[in-house]
Amino acid sequence: AQSVSQHNHHVILSEAASLELGCNYSYGGTVNLFWYVQYPGQHLQLLLKYFSGDPLVKGIKGFEAEFIKSKFSFNLRKPSVQWSDTAEYFCAVKEGGSYIPTFGRGTSLIVHP
Amino acid sequence: KAGVTQTPRYLIKTRGQQVTLSCSPISGHRSVSWYQQTPGQGLQFLFEYFSETQRNKGNFPGRFSGRQFSNSRSEMNVSTLELGDSALYLCASSLGGPYNEQFFGPGTRLTVL
Numbered sequence: 001a002q003s004v005s006q007h008n009h010h011v012i013l014s015e016a017a018s019l020e021l022g023c024n025y026s027y028g029g030t031v032n033l034f035w036y037v038q039y040p041g042q043h044l045q046l047l048l049k050y051f052s053g054d055p056l057v058k059g060i061k062g063f064e065a066e067f068i069k070s071k072f073s074f075n076l077r078k079p080s081v082q083w084s085d086t087a088e089y090f091c092a093v094k095e096g097g098s099y100i101p102t103f104g105r106g107t108s109l110i111v112h113p
Numbered sequence: 114k115a116g117v118t119q120t121p122r123y124l125i126k127t128r129g130q131q132v133t134l135s136c137s138p139i140s141g142h143r144s145v146s147w148y149q150q151t152p153g154q155g156l157q158f159l160f161e162y163f164s165e166t167q168r169n170k171g172n173f174p175g176r177f178s179g180r181q182f183s184n185s186r187s188e189m190n191v192s193t194l195e196l197g198d199s200a201l202y203l204c205a206s207s208l209g210g211p212y213n214e215q216f217f218g219p220g221t222r223l224t225v226l
Contacts, residue, residue: 009153032212043116044156044203044217051212090155097211100146100169105155 002027004093006104013081014112021076021107023091030096033074035065036103038088047089050074061085083113115139117206117218125224131192134221138185138206144168145187146215147179150201159202162187163209191223199225 003026035047048059055067065076074091088108092101118137126132138145147159158171162181179189191198201222205215
């Protein structure tokens, strides 16, 4: 079965620091990749997604992610975090053509002002 | 366009009771998926309904069941509640194709005492 690993469970940064959250998956075929964010008290919402094409994907709020097929990875990056980026971040992977993504366990990010 | 709504937002039940949660998808969306979210476990997929039929199912016991109505609204039922069922239950809707994005509701927080 497909598995998704998010290695950082808790990350604490100061404002303006750079962010990289790791995501690795186990499926060897075609995949669709997602990063979701859940701000405190809010709905889970899509940050960015990859289906095909340029492996460097840009999302909302200055986030980007890079798909590296050889490493089965889809790491999330932001060059300079803000206090408002404090949230839980989830990586999700869907086998190409399937309907349901598998989610990682999430990474809790706290940004100190 | 109204988002995904879930009712009730909070529930407190005791062991052995049963509970029914409701989800109203975005207008025009025919797929509704249910997830259980717990700290440290991330989102675990329960089941997905498309056009009133269960199309995908996760690895949860038979105590967890669901259904979808002709207007795409969905209900999830948990019978014989256990302490471990305490969680945030999320509903997500989509147009239903493999490349369509899922939109999440705010969730129902279930506490089992």
